[in-house]
Amino acid sequence: MNDRRSIIYFSLLHYLTVALERVRGFRDIYPEDSEPRKRIFEVSEKAAEVFGFRKIEMPSVEHMDLYRIKSGDELVSQCFNFLDKGGRQITLTPEATPTVVRMLTSRKDIPRPVRWYSFQKYWRYEEPQAGRQREFYQFNGDIFGPSSAEVDAEVIGLAAFILNGLGLKGHYRILINDRYIMEYILRENGIKDIAKAFTIIDKFKKTPSDQFSLDIEELGMPKDRIGHFCEMLENLTPIEQAEAVIQGVIHHNGSDSQIQRFVRLSKILPAYSPGTFFLDLSTVRGLAYYTGVVFEAFDVEGKFRSILGGGRYDNLAELYSGQKIPAVGFGMGDAILEMLLKHKGLFAYTKKEQKFYVATPDMAYYTPAVILANEIRSNGIPAHLNINDRNMGMQIKEANKEGATDLIVLGKQEFEAGNLTWKKLGSGEQVSITYDSFIDILRSRGFGEADFPEV
Amino acid sequence: MNDRRSIIYFSLLHYLTVALERVRGFRDIYPEDSEPRKRIFEVSEKAAEVFGFRKIEMPSVEHMDLYRIKSGDELVSQCFNFLDKGGRQITLTPEATPTVVRMLTSRKDIPRPVRWYSFQKYWRYEEPQAGRQREFYQFNGDIFGPSSAEVDAEVIGLAAFILNGLGLKGHYRILINDRYIMEYILRENGIKDIAKAFTIIDKFKKTPSDQFSLDIEELGMPKDRIGHFCEMLENLTPIEQAEAVIQGVIHHNGSDSQIQRFVRLSKILPAYSPGTFFLDLSTVRGLAYYTGVVFEAFDVEGKFRSILGGGRYDNLAELYSGQKIPAVGFGMGDAILEMLLKHKGLFAYTKKEQKFYVATPDMAYYTPAVILANEIRSNGIPAHLNINDRNMGMQIKEANKEGATDLIVLGKQEFEAGNLTWKKLGSGEQVSITYDSFIDILRSRGFGEADFPEV
Secondary structure (H helix, E strand, O other): OOHHHHHHHHHHHHHHHHHHOOOOOOOOEOHHHHHHHHHHHHHHHHHHHHOOOEEOEOOOEEEOHHHHHHHHHHHHHHOOEEEOOOOOEEEEOOOOHHHHHHHHHOOOOOOOOEEEEEEEEEEOOOOOEOOEOOEEEEEEEEEEOOOOHHHHHHHHHHHHHHHHHOOOOOOEEEEEEEHHHHHHHHHHOOOOOHHHHHHHHHOHHHOOHHHHHHHHHHOOOOHHHHHHHHHHHHOOEEHHHHHHHHHHHOOOHHHOHHHHHHHHHHHHHHHHOOOOEEEOOOOOOOOOOOOOEEEEEEEOOOOOOOOEEEEEOOOHHHHHHOOOOOEEEEEEEHHHHHHHHHHOOOOOOOOOOOOEEEEOOOHHHHHHHHHHHHHHHHOOOOEEEOOOOOOHHHHHHHHHHOOOOEEEEOOHHHHHHOEEEEEEOOOOOEEEEEHHHHHHHHHHOOOOOOOOOOO | OOHHHHHHHHHHHHHHHHHHOOOOOOOOEOHHHHHHHHHHHHHHHHHHHHOOOEEOEOOOEEEOHHHHHHHHHHHHHHOOEEEOOOOOEEEEOOOOHHHHHHHHHOOOOOOOOEEEEEEEEEEOOOOOEOOEOOEEEEEEEEEEOOOOHHHHHHHHHHHHHHHHHOOOOOOEEEEEEEHHHHHHHHHHOOOOOHHHHHHHHHOHHHOOHHHHHHHHHHOOOOHHHHHHHHHHHHOOEEHHHHHHHHHHHOOOHHHOHHHHHHHHHHHHHHHHOOOOEEEOOOOOOOOOOOOOEEEEEEEOOOOOOOOEEEEEOOOHHHHHHOOOOOEEEEEEEHHHHHHHHHHOOOOOOOOOOOOEEEEOOOHHHHHHHHHHHHHHHHOOOOEEEOOOOOOHHHHHHHHHHOOOOEEEEOOHHHHHHOEEEEEEOOOOOEEEEEHHHHHHHHHHOOOOOOOOOOO
């Protein structure tokens, strides 16, 4: 190869290599993952629907200003934001809530309560790590309108219903707290900058205790109270016993409606899922806009980051639209959930599915095989159809490779007799059956498997 | 208001207004549309699965170069492309195929045939118009590996199976052609620049006939053949009669395997869906990379742009990876489909769904109501639960507003007796039933509605 040519050759190679790379922080999801992932979407959406939540679909691009109003500039650096061809700063949506609130407040005809859910992609320009890609799906569920302990309980109950539906009961905990109660405790302990204190407490579990003590002392908590305060933050209390804990720290709670409300929530929650909910005073959530209950779910082993998180945010709609609309909701990403399901051996469709392979030993009789395969498919059962002119041995080999449970042979002989050969690939049993009887079995089987006729 | 203040006030107003606007060309999808849209996704994905296609999920962001390789710079101006924070040119994905091929060729362990489908969002920076937003969903199905008339038929058959599954049988046609045959016809008529001719023929239906004649004459077709050529392009022939048409224009087709193959395809297709497929010589598809069969679906009334389109593209994988992998596939957007379903009155879940409303006349007995509602939900039936302390009249009003079919009342009286009051909201019939009997009915109902016990 001469020099000129080799330069061109290597440039082209470089060009092709760059072009074929996936963008960093993004993920190609092949069928072995994509198929079990469908269960995450189906279980979550079905759960939302049986709770009476209705689906919305949101744009994946918004004006950057939508997030500035709520989060200031801090979020901007984490967004995939860019100038559109008209010079406006737009961004791939980093989260659901601002768009949900925009959609809600831009129509006046939606009766309350509004129960909405969505499950779509979001993007964050963060350093990729285990369980955190730059692109992810997030389920989001919110109730707008009424504000009560029952509403809070329903949203948190939906979160538990989804995780239980995925088989995770006993493998996760939902940690609950209330910002009103925390503010009360903080003020009683001499702290005035509540927002700052929440930021520090949000990092409690990740901060060395010496450092945490210094940080919280700096905000005004007397040194002699810090030890006890840290103990409180460390305790997990089953939610049934939350009232006793709260009575221990807040003394006039009998007359405070916000505290009464949290106590009521603590009594309702176990009905949604016993043994799942815990009072955790260190759960305060990083985001600034929560106004009441806050919650996060973690795996019991503590191996992963949070599975889902949410809370009450009664002032956000007002910020956008001037309308005061109480709201409570949560978001649940797909990544940690998928990792946890894999870790627990729950990342699979457990049901063994019937699957046909329609073999065609004589390609002159292909069209009746097409009609037969479509009849099976129309009854909701997968049917692979041979698509190459090749011998039966190769077709049966493919049937096994594709995981078929049932083999149908339809060739010249069968066609002329009006028959099919139907073989169970597991046991090797086989029957000869008329075309019409086979169709009858398919159509009458309800939701069960299509099985050989009784003799 | 003084001047200074009013300036600030109006600036703020402007700021908020901009922030709350949806980005142009994007769509907020509320439940009344989002819920019937679910059927588009469910029917398409289920159809793909019963055909043995497996789901993949692809990134929504790719390097711009991935599209340059395939489409040159023409596509670049239609992409939402931007520089990432590392200065690389990336883009929101405008279509599926390049990513599908990238995913396929970047792994060596995937056995052929590969049947893959996906259904996700894409973006095009085009002028928004009816049925064309800047963001849309597209179903994509492809078979890689074997190349035969049977493979082509299966992919086109899947397209018909999806549209039939949505209730559109008889409301659409799939127009079929083969680029090999068209090239043959064009060469026989003196045309050498085949790519250019395809571009012109692709616009045949939108071009005034004088202009079309001039364009095609310029490419070398003798003037006296143009009239006949245009007639050929105008004809729609039921696919069963394709062989006769082809014999009329191509004279030695008995010995040409490519033409034999198309004739075979024309004989298989009606088995997938009789009356659906037509030979249309004006269907050539705009994209440069098709190598064999091409097809597009249109509504019979001709009201809308194409519903779906696809074809065989045997050389694309080689362009990316050096591996020759025959391929055939199609893409189907959500927008035209939704418009057509609405136009035909098919844009709805037709099944009338049972839905419970659990009323709680006494909030002191709320937790048993939570447990009951969750029991109904766990059996797959939606249950609204009252979430406010209010009288029964308001709860029943809400039950009707939410479209509930069944009302359960669980208050002090019912709880103490171990009973429920169960009322059918349509007929007004009601029964008193023990909690346990109700649960038994729920659990034993299979896939039917939960109905009152036989007396």
